[in-house]
Amino acid sequence: MDIELDQYTSSNLKLDLAIQDLTLKLRAAEKEVANEREKVRMCANTVKRFRVDLNECVQNISEPKLLKVRLTTSLGTLLTQFTDIITKTVS
Numbered sequence: 001m002d003i004e005l006d007q008y009t010s011s012n013l014k015l016d017l018a019i020q021d022l023t024l025k026l027r028a029a030e031k032e033v034a035n036e037r038e039k040v041r042m043c044a045n046t047v048k049r050f051r052v053d054l055n056e057c058v059q060n061i062s063e064p065k066l067l068k069v070r071l072t073t074s075l076g077t078l079l080t081q082f083t084d085i086i087t088k089t090v091s
Contacts, residue, residue, distance in 0.1 A: 039085055046081045050074065
């Protein structure tokens, strides 16, 4: 009877440790998913802002020099924002 109780206790302890380990892994995975969702949201907002900027640039289509300056500025801003989003670790 004591042997069975020891085996049960040992098995129960191993299962508790396994549950704790899986719980930690689940929390880490949930945090990673939340971070990725935040990055996707930030990218979508950046794309929306760029579309608005691009629409404003197109209004200068009759003035090539001004169009070039506006497009260069908009693209530079877009690249900077995407670089920041990609490298940023959301806490």
